[in-house]
Amino acid sequence: MAPAPAVDDLLDRADAARAAGRGDDASALYDEAIALARAEDDLELWARAALRAAESQVFGSEPGTVPVHLHQVYDRTTDPTLRARLAAALARSWSYAGEPARARPFGEEAARLAEDSGDPLLLVDCLDAALVTRWGPDELDDRRELALRLGDVAAHVEDPDQRLRAHLWAFQVACEVLDLPAMHRHLRAVERLGADSARARFFGATRRAMLDALRGRLDTLPTLRAIAEDAVAEAGLADGWMVIAGMDGFSAWMRGDADTCTAVATVVEEFAIDEGLPGVHTEAALIWLGAGRPDRAAPLLAAVTGPALADLARDVNWLQTMQLALEVALAVGDTDTVAQVAELLGPYAGRAVLNAGAVMFHGVTDDTLSRAYDVLGEADDARTCRERALRTYQRIGASWWHDRLAATSGPASSAGTAWTLAPQAGGTWLVGAEGRTAAVPATRGLAHLHELLRRPGIDVAALDLAGGTSGSVDAGDLGPVLDDQARTAYKRRLDELEAEIAEAEDWSDAGRLALLRDERDALLTELVAATGLAGRRRVVGSSQERARVTVRKAIVSAIDKLEAVDPVLARHLRERVRTGSACRYDPDPDRPVAWTLVGTSPDGHPHAGTTRLTT
Structure with missing residues (x-):
């Protein structure tokens, strides 16, 4: 018979394999631990092995033998506490597998047994499981009620990870009903728990990224992503990589970053x-x-x-x-x-x-x-x-x-839109909707946009836009934009700034708040420039990389400035212009746009006439 230390050793090795991304090795080790525990006929040991295996299930994936192992022990045990823990795990396993009907009876039993036990830690776990089984679009009222009950119980629990569950459910419900004060309140509580919990740091960073993106802020993503990635490794979250991939992909979709979208979409x-x-x-x-x-x-x-x-x-x-x-x-x-x-x-x-x-x-x-x-x-x-x-x-x-x-609203969008983006003599450009144009100062970004609009649906190399076609070569690189010491210092200061900003907001100190936000934005700009796809460090010295960064910054800056002249035009360009190593303006065949690109360039030379594109 296998002693408990042998089973625990297999479970520790399985957890390590899972954390290292070796999912198949981890599954085999969990199965071996369960088999040894079952041979021992020790229900508590058997349950420990099955519950640890259940923690490795990836959200949304087929559960394999996880519910089988859990149910075998669940059927045999008469201990109400152990039965509640197993019922909670079965509820999560079937819910994660997209089987809410199978999950719901286990969630209900787990909550009932936990209420009877009088153990607040067990009740937090089981209410969390019951909530997972009530996660459908028709069960919002049930979620709201259960989340309030969970919050009441967790409020007096010391374990940060248990309190975390309550705040996450309260945040989820607040997001579903778009209760902004509640969203901010519970997210701030999650972030505070991050001082003692890697799980809380992960959830705090990923949910902050969501809330920032909702409000149109994508510049904070690199820092928040780095925090989440570090926390995943420390907490051993089985599906953390999926969350980070979602952050990368959807934020890239919002930014119009075709290169990142291609990489993420493939995976x-x-x-x-x-x-x-x-x-x-x-x-x-x-x-x-x-x-x-x-x-x-x-x-x-x-x-x-x-x-x-x-x-x-x-x-x-x-x-x-x-x-x-x-x-x-x-x-x-x-x-x-x-x-x-x-x-x-x-x-x-x-x-x-x-x-x-x-x-x-x-x-x-x-x-x-x-x-x-x-x-x-x-x-x-x-x-x-x-x-x-x-x-x-x-x-x-x-x-x-x-x-x-x-940008899609009103009769004009279905019947067609007319916009002007044309260089004029004297260093200005004429931009805006027909009849409402305005003169704005010439910028490199406007010139880049003009070139892309002249060549709809065609990839244009960033090197070409940046003027690097004449004998240009990729000259290699000269090392990271920021070294590890600088990145660490930046992240430390950003953490300090978040706390100081929260304090300034609490005290309504507008002057200090503006200064702190300016400093934070400057640091984030540096980190964004130093961070590439999947969090990799960017390097300096590459002509292709320099062109990609320079062109993207110029285009983003130009579109931001167009916002004040014509917000619908700015939105259209953000949605239809892709930047990266190759840049492109993608027409929308369902919404015709008559582009007026005629005018004189900043050097006084005339351009071609009006271009009509289906955009």
């Missing part, structure tokens, strides 16, 4: 196909759109639409899957799917859409439904949903989402 698509996950299919499809590859997005959408989409369980992923499926269908012109999803999503008008656990904000259903009703010729419903969505976005400060929808 996400592979995972979606291997695991057979409809929700991840739609995530990958949306990110492929961000890469400018509707040809890669359309097949992923087709794989999950039709009867498969209609029969999809209304679980934690359902609203997001529908929202993203509708986004992709609208983008690729799949009117059959637009009609199907609009009918399914219609009863959920007015809802906020978030990735599981509030990892990423995907707008409100009124947004996509308004555009779907436009396509389907239902003008009154389209107008009602659009107006409601715009009011919601304005209320919560979701400027990126507001401007994006506003």
Whole structure:
């Protein structure tokens, strides 16, 4: 018979393999530990091995033998505390596997047994499991009630990871109803718990990134991503890599960063196909759109639409899957799917859409439904949903989402739009909508945009835009932009600044707050410049890299300045212009735009005449 130390040694080795990314090795070690514990016929030891194996299940993936092992012990034990812990684990396992109907009875029993036990730590764990089984779009009221109960119990528990669960559920519910004060309050509590918990640091960083992106701030992502990546390794979170990939992919989609979208979409698509996950299919499809590859997005959408989409369980992923499926269908012109999803999503008008656990904000259903009703010729419903969505976005400060929808609003967007972006003599450019143009100072970014607009749908090398075509070569690199010591110092100061900013906000010290935010923005700009795809350090000295950075900064700066002249034009350019090693302006075939590019360049030479593009 195997003694407990032998089983614990196998479990420790399995945890180490999982943390190192060797999932198959970890599964084999967990199975071996369970087999030894079962041979020992020690239910407590057997349960310990099965529960540790359950912690390795990746959210959204097929659970394998995890629920089998848990249920074998669950069936045999008569100890109510052990039975509650096993029921909670079974509830999570089936919920993570997309089987809420199987999960719900276990969640209910876990909560009942834990209430009877009088053990607050056990009750926190079991209420958390019960919440996981009530995560569907039709169970918001249940979530709200259970989250309040969990908060009451966890308020007097010392363990930071248990208190973390309560704040995360309260944050989730607040996000679903778009209660901004509650969102900020609970997120701040999560971040404070990060001083004692790697899990809290991970959740604090990832949810802060979501909230920043909701409000249109993407510059904080590199720092928050680095914090999350460090915390994943320390906490051993099985699905942490998926969360970070989502942060990378969706923020790149919002920025129009085609290179990052391509890299992330490739990984996400592979995972979606291997695991057979409809929700991840739609995530990958949306990110492929961000890469400018509707040809890669359309097949992923087709794989999950039709009867498969209609029969999809209304679980934690359902609203997001529908929202993203509708986004992709609208983008690729799949009117059959637009009609199907609009009918399914219609009863959920007015809802906020978030990735599981509030990892990423995907707008409100009124947004996509308004555009779907436009396509389907239902003008009154389209107008009602659009107006409601715009009011919601304005209320919560979701400027990126507001401007994006506003760019498609009104008769002009369906009938066509006329914009001018033309260089003039004397160092100015004429920009803006027809009849409302304004003169702005010439910048390199405007010249880059002008060149891309003249060559719609064509990749233009950043080196060419930067003027590096004449005999230019990639000259290699000269080492990292920031060394480890500098990065550490920057991150330490950023942590200090967040605390000082929170204090200044509490005291309404506007002068100090402005100075602190300026310092934070300057540090973040440096870190953004030093951070590449997947958190890798960028290097200096490469002509391609210098051109990529220079061109991107110039284009972003130019679009930001256009915001004051014509916010709809700025939104259109953010959505349709891709930057990277190669840059491109992608026309939208459903919305014609008449571009006036005629004028004289800053050096006095005339340009070609008006270009009309379907954008």
